[in-house]
Amino acid sequence: MDFSLSQGQELLRREMRHFLDAEYPKAVVRELESSELGYSPDLWKKMSDLGWVGLIIPEEYDGAGGSLLDLAVLFEEIGRAVCPCPMFSTVVLGALPVMEKGNEEQKNKILSRVASGEYLLSLAFTEPEADYEPGFIATSASYNNGGFTINGAKLFVQNAHIADYLLVVARITNGGYENEGLSVFIVDRKAPGIILTPLKTIAGDRLFEVEFNDTACSVVLGEINNGWPLVESTLHQATAIQCVEMVGLAQKALELTNEYSKNRIQFDRPIGSFQAVQHQLVDMFIDIEGARWTAYQAVWRLDKGLPAMREVSIAKAWTSNTCQRVTYGAQHIHGGVGMDMDYDLQFYFRRAKALELSFGTAPVHTANIQI
Numbered sequence: 001m002d003f004s005l006s007q008g009q010e011l012l013r014r015e016m017r018h019f020l021d022a023e024y025p026k027a028v029v030r031e032l033e034s035s036e037l038g039y040s041p042d043l044w045k046k047m048s049d050l051g052w053v054g055l056i057i058p059e060e061y062d063g064a065g066g067s068l069l070d071l072a073v074l075f076e077e078i079g080r081a082v083c084p085c086p087m088f089s090t091v092v093l094g095a096l097p098v099m100e101k102g103n104e105e106q107k108n109k110i111l112s113r114v115a116s117g118e119y120l121l122s123l124a125f126t127e128p129e130a131d132y133e134p135g136f137i138a139t140s141a142s143y144n145n146g147g148f149t150i151n152g153a154k155l156f157v158q159n160a161h162i163a164d165y166l167l168v169v170a171r172i173t174n175g176g177y178e179n180e181g182l183s184v185f186i187v188d189r190k191a192p193g194i195i196l197t198p199l200k201t202i203a204g205d206r207l208f209e210v211e212f213n214d215t216a217c218s219v220v221l222g223e224i225n226n227g228w229p230l231v232e233s234t235l236h237q238a239t240a241i242q243c244v245e246m247v248g249l250a251q252k253a254l255e256l257t258n259e260y261s262k263n264r265i266q267f268d269r270p271i272g273s274f275q276a277v278q279h280q281l282v283d284m285f286i287d288i289e290g291a292r293w294t295a296y297q298a299v300w301r302l303d304k305g306l307p308a309m310r311e312v313s314i315a316k317a318w319t320s321n322t323c324q325r326v327t328y329g330a331q332h333i334h335g336g337v338g339m340d341m342d343y344d345l346q347f348y349f350r351r352a353k354a355l356e357l358s359f360g361t362a363p364v365h366t367a368n369i370q371i
Contacts, residue, residue: 003293009073016052016074020081026344032084033204037162039085045117053087054115057095061111068237068303072244072296079248082347084205086120089158092241094121097167097184097234101222106186110165122163124154124187124210125231132235132360134228135178139212141170141185147218148172150185150193153211156358160196160208163189167221168212169231179228186219187212203354236312237302239359243295243312243319246355250288250319250326253348257281257330277333284326291315291322313365320362323352 005013023043032039047053056071057063071091078087095114098106098121113119129136139152150170160166166187173181187194193215199207222230258281261272271277298315301308327349331338338345356362 003296005073009070012070013073013077015050016077017080019047019050020077020083024081024083026347029082029084029347038159038204038206039162044085047085047087048115048117053091053117054111056091057099057111057115061107061115063111063115068241068299069296072241072299075241075245076248076251079245079351080252082249082252082351086122086159086162088238088241088245089122089163090114090120092238093123093158093234094163094165094167096237097123097221097230098186100233101184101230106219106221110186119164120159120162121165121167122158122160123234124157124160124166124168125235126154126156128153128155133178134182134231137169137171137182139168139170141172141183141217143172144216147216148185148220150187150212150215150217153209155207155209156199157208157210159206160189160210161198161206165189166210168217169227172225181225182231183224183227184221184230185217186221187215187217191215191217201354203351205354235359236308239316240295240298240302240308240312242355242359243291243315244299246319246323246352247288247292247295249348249351249355250284250291250323253327253330253345253352254281254284254288256345256348257284257333260334271333280329280333284329287322287325291319294318310369313360313368316360317362317365317369320356320365324356327352 023046051064052074054063055066055074056068059065078085091114095111098110102110110119114121126132127136127138139150139154141148141150150168152170154168157166166189168185168187169182170185171181172183193213195211195213197209199209201207258272261277261281262270264271294311294315298308298311301311330345331349334345337343340346
């Protein structure tokens, strides 16, 4: 079996890494993390001009027509750089569902503007119960003057403060099935009745509680009352892509730790010369290699349209645990300096904890795996 990337994907990886190393040094990441927006519009425009925002968008909508596997390569580099940008919320949580179920009018209006960097999107799905099952959706949408009125609250909505449109999952009718009556609405984020409350996070990313108070909307993405298949498909793709992002994160944490072990002198010798440290580094490497192939296998199956629910859960369970073991091991080898906010390792430790809890924890996905 050949697990190597194509020549084009290797080129994408090199170009993306060069760009992120040059444009997103940790001094810039620190600055953006504490800024009001949480990202740089100028750098976002550069990424759009290079074609990365529209990487997976079809060419007829001004994208590059790439594959989900191409997108995974890009996100491994984003994870490696802990790059603060709205790529995940806009492309994975926003553009992918529009590509899957949008009509021609919706695609023409949204996708080309996403590819150009003009539109930012996000998905409003999770509710106060914080579960990813359809039965927990209580946000309601009622018919009103030829459109709908949305009422309810969503939690952990990524980059809601900068999004132009939110994809809101709401229930039109109540019935005997948990996924009955669910629909996905494309809601103008500046529509009356929307209230945003920022949530403080360990990773410094931008998550919001979003309240809808008689918010009017007339645009439905996909089928009315049959929105769950689209939501489920989006969650599977988002989980798989996030696993690859976590692989990049863990890989960089290992590289930082390996380099530190060569330069940190203790007892008149580098600590990397001690067998205990060497074994821990090798364990971290083995963990990452397993995470990389399970994550890419999940993405590949989704890209080919193959059943992938089990593979996605395997990838999320393994990469979540891998990220925790690797970043904790990195902190252990670094000692006190690893906890210093002026040192770079803390970015990876904090981000790993945040991603571990996103899109289902390892125990949740372990329970989904059927042998």
